[in-house]
Amino acid sequence: MTADRTVLPPVQLPAEAQLAREALAAPLFARAVRLARWAGPGLRVGAGGEQPGAEVRAAAAELGLAESADEEGEARAVAGEAWRIAVDIGLVDVTAPEDGDDALGTAAPSADLRLVTDGGPADVLELWTAACECVLSDAALPDMSALVEQVTAGEELDLDRLDWDPEADADFLDGALGNLYLLTAMEGPGVDGAVPLPALAASLVVPDDMDEPTEEVLAEVSEAVLRLDEQFRMLEPAGVVAYRPVAEEILLEAAGGAPVADGPDDPGDPDDADVSRYGVVRLTPLGLYALRRRMLADGLAAPLVGELAGEDAYVLLDALPRLPDPVAQTEAEAWLADRKPAEAATALLDAARGADDRAPARRLACQQALAVAGADAEPAVRDVLHDRELGGLARVWLTERGVPGVPQPTEDMVFWLAVDTVAAQLGGLRDDTPELRELVAHLVGRHRGFFGAAWRVDHPATPEVLEAMGRLHPDRQVAKDARKAAFKARSRPTA
Template sequence: MSAERPSLPPVRLHTEAELARDALAAPLLARAVRLARWAGPGTRVGAGGELVDAQLPEAAAHLGLADDEDGAAYASEAWRLAVDTGLVDVEDPHEEDGAADDDAEGTVTAGENLTLLTGGSPQDVLAIWLDGLDAVHADATAPAFDDFADLVNEDGSVDFDALDWDPEEEAAFLDGVLGNLYVLTLSDAGPGDGPVPLPALAASVVVPEDMGEPTDEVLEQVSEAMMRLDDQFRVLEPIGIVEYRPVDESLLVEEAEEASPPADDEDVTRYGMVRLTPLGLYGIRERMLEAGVDAPAVGDLADKGADVLLDGLAPYPEDAARAEIGLWLGRREADGAVAAAAELLGAARGADRGAPLRRLHCQQALALAGPAAEPAVREVLDDAELGGLARVWLAERGAADVPAPPESMIFWLAIDTIAAQLDAEGDMGELQELVEGLSGQHSGFFDEAWRVEHPATGEVLEAMGRLHRDRKTAKDARKAAFKARSRAKS
């Protein structure tokens, strides 16, 4: 019964202020900022904006990495990020005077974004960090410099046509992995805040969903993907989107420089573990949104009308729905609980396919609105679509003077409730209990249910016939479904 919905669950993001603090604390960006503040007119850079080799030891020392054997490489990496994110501006000497000398050096000045990082808003900081993420993502999907050794032409250029590397394919592979990690992090069946084993993540993009036992060829592809990802996550970790425990290097020696997927009795943590950080959830979502992916976040609906809220909650799990409703109600505190409840009830009306689920979400929202919503709820006691919902709400709060519902309203509410649960695609065991409970409360339930003037009556009764464990009752439900559909056609 469900309509098409976003395939991704909603993410609960940290506040922009918290995310901006995380971005500024990311090791790579922090180093880039330090180098941007250190740089000046005397900083020597090549025509491409890179620090010249002679300048790297001083840059590494400024970062406190003078004694680190990789200090120069870290300094070079941080400088490139400073250039890519506009923390420094490099004036190309070729543009200035038409020089043809490839050894000509550029001039360095502070970039506008350097000031924004300290004096701008959290949004400014995150925009700069996202530019940095794009740059690091490109680095992570670029071929290793070792791959160029045999591809250098006599003039020093690289023959990329001879290099077996497709930049679009590489980017798509990494984006697919990050997308799977995003979904696993948000999924009820996923690790939540825990790390994901690298073999499982590699398998998620290599092993076909319908494959039972992976073949040796597929396992080899998983191994190759693991080592590819090991390199890429090492590059991505310093920008702050993941926490990564690399593949144990001893495994590479044991298994000829390529770690095979672990056996059942092996310590899976030795094969790499990765976790998306809160900043990573934000960054991956922003990249997906830019690519046109529907990636909802809790809070997206808080400033929308009640109709958009109730329809938009369809793909939300219960805890996320409660959080979204709480934010929506919080935005309407000035108008009062009665006005908010009236808006919700008005949006819950309708005979379209989405209406039962809207009414279910309306019940959830009214539960959070509290007893102050009672006047608005009592206003709809005589409403054919909302009267049953209103009585349930009042009864749950022990309200006095709740009028007994007419029998027609009882059956209509039963059909509407099951229709909503079918559309919500929740736990089938709970739905089965609901079906058996509702049909068991009323003798001759199916003798009356097929007459209910509800657009989902036939579908609901058919579903009850599938779900009910008593064979006779299930048969009665199917007969009632046939009568309801025959009646609808007449």
């Protein structure tokens, strides 16, 4: 399953200046810049800007790459890729060859090269992003070794042997990066976000409703691991990911037919001592930046942490329940930072009112945001003690802080708050979670004759909440009582 990127939690990015410094330090981009500076006027190149063999060797020497007999091929490949990136992103100007000029053109540093030192962070990031897009396109290409072998052996070129579906290959890499983006965002600020490669591969291959993967699915996971290993090895020099590759001995075993997915018992367990041998990847801040730009270009909502600080209280409370808890707290802190506590608390409480479907979730988010506000929110909270919709959460908030003199809630208020609390969970994306099941069991166990009183609660969500409690409670008799109560609630005459 690939990430559902229609609803994305916000990510936290460094300042542009820091991102630009990291872009300049990315090995591939740094090499491309260095070769562009090295390319003096009149450097001889092919019609498409490609370097002849002698120039490639000179470029490798300029980059300080080893050129022993064993390493010459790799050094030339690295230099060739860096030169191609320099040409593709416009750091080098190529002049086409003239007729009769042995099919060679010339290359020289371009005006855009000056942006690397004389431009601002945004200029550097534009150039780096262009390089990143080139690498992402390359990573989605198929392995061409089979075709090279055909040509070398003098065989007829057979494109069918590639078995290449460009759209599917691009979707595969996009899916992996999208899942990494989502996992990084869900971890919240300050978390490493490293993901074992088998776990990432499984997220792309294993169906959501499959409890135990079949041998065929495990084989697909193994194939996906090897494919991702190749792609992330290409993306790391560009600065998109930090990657610890699959160990060579595992690659050799896979070449002999051993499935990679049969490695660690739990590939997603970070405590597994062997997990790093199967590859571990995380998005860098530059990677997050690049993927977010792509998503925004596709018209998707890809917010940044802190963007809610300028919104009104209603927008904040509507957004918080959709966010991971650490991110929600960060957003609440940022929203409160530039506001007077008493006025902010009043605005939050006003925004929490309502009988619409999202109102219970807003009230729960209001309680969480007020926890960040601290003691300065107390006067505003006291003002709503007798409010029908907010009185229950006000008592909870004050009691949790040990405030003296908090009036006892009426039975009606207790049950209204119970229904509202369950409705808040059902109204979000967290239906049927262990936490919700525990809440349902707690409410039923705490209040004797819960359903005899709950069906009478004048709350818009009462029937739906009671039906959900019947579905979620493990005791069959209690579940039956809940369904009966839901029927009564639906049959109750409306005012």
